[in-house]
Amino acid sequence: MKILISKRGGYCYGVQRALKIAHRAAQDSPGPVHTLGPIIHNPGVVKSLAAAGVSPVESLEEAGSGGTIILRTHGVTPQVAADAGKLGLVIVDATCPYVKIAQEKASSLREQGFLPVILGEHEHPEVVALIANAGKDTIVVDKAEEIDPEWVRGKKVGVVVQTTQASVNLSALVSRLSPVCRELLVHNTMCNATQKCQEEALRLAREADAVVVIGGRNSANTTRLAKLCREVQPRTHHIEDVQELDPEWFGAAATIAITAGASTPPEQMEAVSVWLAGMDASRSH
Ligand code: SF4
Known part of the structure; x- marks a missing residue:
């Protein structure tokens, strides 16, 4: 059996950076250190970070005053950052620089007289912060069909x-908006890491008889990665952990591809590869 491992899957630049920032904060901060929400969608990593002294809290109030609060890669609204300051928390900002760019573009749209349209998941924390930067009346759509062309006809969008x-x-x-808008300005704020990971996953999925996608089920980028792979290779399985793998999924598959979302440590990809190699060895006995 051939095992294809994505070189672009797993930890992205923003996640690696945030984990480094969190470990440094644990060493350097005198008081308690928390992340506002789990630092990434990976329970194992959150647990090991807690062992190093950085635990997640669900609200600023839960963090109490006098400690340090780490802001995750997704970023927060300007209001949350201001509230953290008022509560006397030291802010360590691990917002991914790519997310920061998207926030800056969102806030510049209104100033330039454009009606902001955000393409993203309505409740996702990154999108919530983007909306706060873009201002009220911002339109948010998860997919093109959600927008009624009449909402934007003749407008600068x-x-x-x-x-x-x-x-x-x-x-x-863009295809839906361009025929009806008076002017259309598109900031492609998709990050390069996501694009490269998706492109490589699709390439491998086309070559493979089955695909394993590793990452949290509550991770937006992993879920999207699995959906994209499934469109090319229906035998795509989204797992959080190697223990979920089932030999029956793979039948006589000769080539299996492995990829992973941005919150997945390299050890988890390696563990899946080892498991598949072990299954292959037991098949040939
Ligand atoms: S997926 Fe991209 S934007 Fe998100 S944290 Fe990673 S590098 Fe940053």
Whole structure:
């Protein structure tokens, strides 16, 4: 059996950076250190970070005053950052620089007289922060069909994209908006890491008889990655952990591809590869 491991899957630049920032904060901060929400969608990593002295809290109030609060890669609204300061918390900002760019573009749209349209998941924390930067009356759509062309007919419209969106969704939105808008400004704020990971996953999925996608089920980028792979290779399985793998999924598959979302440590990809190699060895006995 051939095992294809994506070189672009797993930890992205923003996640690696945030984990380094969190470990440094644990060493350097005198008081308690928390992340506002789990630092990434990976229970194992959250647990080991807690052992190093950085635990997640669900609200600023839960963090109490006098400690340090780490802001995650997704970023927060300006209001949350201001509230943290008022509570006397030291802010360590691990917002991914790509997310920061998207926030800046969102806030510039209104100033330039554009009606902001955000392409992203309505409740996702990154999108919530983008909306806060873009201002009220911002239109948010998860897919192109959600927007009624009459809402934007004859208007100057500016688009900002959640960093982990698939490029096919942006193309569909541009096709829908361009015939009706007076002016259309598109900030393609999708991050390079996501695009490269998706492109490579699709390439491997076309070559493979089955695909394993590793990452949290509550991770937006992993879920999207699995959906994209499934469109090319229906035998795509989204797992959180190697223990979920089932030999029956693979039948006589000769080539199996492995990829992973941005919150997945390299050890988990390696563990899946080892498991598949072990299954192959037991098949040939
Ligand atoms: S997926 Fe992209 S935008 Fe999101 S944290 Fe990673 S590098 Fe940053």
